[in-house]
Amino acid sequence: MLRLPVSGERARWRPMTGEDDIALADCAPGLLGALAFVSRSVVDADDRAIDAGALPVGDVDVLVLARRREVRGDAFVAEGTCAHCGADVDVSFSLAAYADHLRPRVPRGARQDPDEPRWWTVSAGVQVRVPTVDDVLDAAAAEDPRALLLSRCVRPYPLTAPVRVVERAMAALGPTLRSDVAGTCPECARGVLLDVDAREMCLADLRFLARAVYDDVHLIASAYGWGSDEILRMPTARRRRFAELIVGGAAHVLEEVGVG
Missing domain, CATH: 1.10.20 (Histone, subunit A)
Known part of the structure; x- marks a missing residue:
């Protein structure tokens, strides 16, 4: 049983069947595909299907990484191109260490609401919560995605605090598993930074295996x-x-x- 780092919920992957593999092989890329995968195959501590749409995006990321580690192990290789010489670059890393490096942290001075644990007071009279998968998907379809997320995840709204304060707080409390990974170019020996979307890379790996x-x-x-x-x-x-x-x-x- 895995304790999810952002929400604190407990969840696990149930044993997969061929029907699950078909659904995974055919699922869409991106957050929508990850939502479908997790919704179908992850259960909570009481063996009930989990409401993946109500989870923070970072928790869905962790679940997908956990499944990939179960199936293929912890080692992962990210591929990219050196920005200096154009050579192909591979960077190997541990998925567990990567996820641990991007764990949530509480901003200085932030206090959790004892009555509504999802909400945090981050400034005088201002509270935030981490956006859920449903929030992010709805925002992606909205005319003003940023405004929709802020209206749902900050109170009071309109804002009485600088936007950067609340956005930094939400990013710290609910980080996703997309980040830069450092490596060295094998050709020019200069440092490189690869943009690693670990959830999407792991989902692509799992989708390939499911086929x-x-x-x-x-x-x-x-x-x-x-x-x-x-x-x-x-x-x-x-x-x-x-x-x-x-x-x-x-x-x-x-x-x-x-x-x-």
Whole structure:
């Protein structure tokens, strides 16, 4: 069970099935796709589906990173281009260390509202809360995204404090996992900074892996005559094992007859 760093909620990924893999493989990129993925497959401490739209964006980021770590491990490689010489640059880092570096922090002098824990007093008479996924998606479709977020996440509104004060407070209390990662160019040896959107990179990685479900269903259906619905209801780990056995058996037969 994972304690989410911004909201403090407890959540975990439930065991995935082929149906979940299909949904992941076909999900949209960006925050909307992450919302669909988390909403479908994450449960709370009572094993109830979590309301991912009500979570801060940073918590959804952490959940996606946690799933990628479960599936492929903690090591991650970000790719980019050196701004000085144009060479390709790879920077390796730990997802756990990256997420820990970007944990929430309480701004100096900020006080949590004891009656409404989501709200923080950050200036005389001014309170803020961290925007949720739903807030951000609604803002993206609004005529004035910034104004919509401020109207929902600051009180009183219109503002009685400088915008930069409340925006810095919200960023500190609810950081996302998009940040620069430092490295060294292998060609010119100068320092580079790569813009790393860790949630989106991990989601793309998971989406790519999930597409194996189509090959797995074809293999298993061809070998055993099972229907696709039956195969898709299987836990992902079990389905993958069946597919590996089929591929391994075929390779063994080819070796015996001297092919390959």
